[in-house]
């Protein structure tokens with residue numbers, strides 16, 4: 357009898373944590389979009405909460421890449437109309453560039 361009560365209590369706590377965790381994730385994530393146009397990332401700096409997905413879309417006729425300076429993410433060449441998404445699961449400042457045109461630099465800040 358005591359064992360059953362304990363099991364129920366543990367299950368109730370686990371369920372509560374699961375629901376609270378899911379709610380927190382939904383409330384915190386805020387996805388962002390970056391446009392690649394005229395050889396620039398627009399905007400050049402975005403700030404998102406942990407768990408958010410950033411999507412880049414190339415509008416130029418030239419191919420571009422989204423390449424993290426420290427190797428965290430790398431899109432490969434994006435042709436006109438192509439997009440690339442990355443979900444940020446850790447806080448930090450992520451500098452990135454276009455590996456084809458290295459003067460194209462920008463950053464994502466994850467808090």
Ligand SMILES: [Cu+2]
Pocket residue numbers: 419420421454455456457460
């Ligand atoms: Cu480029």
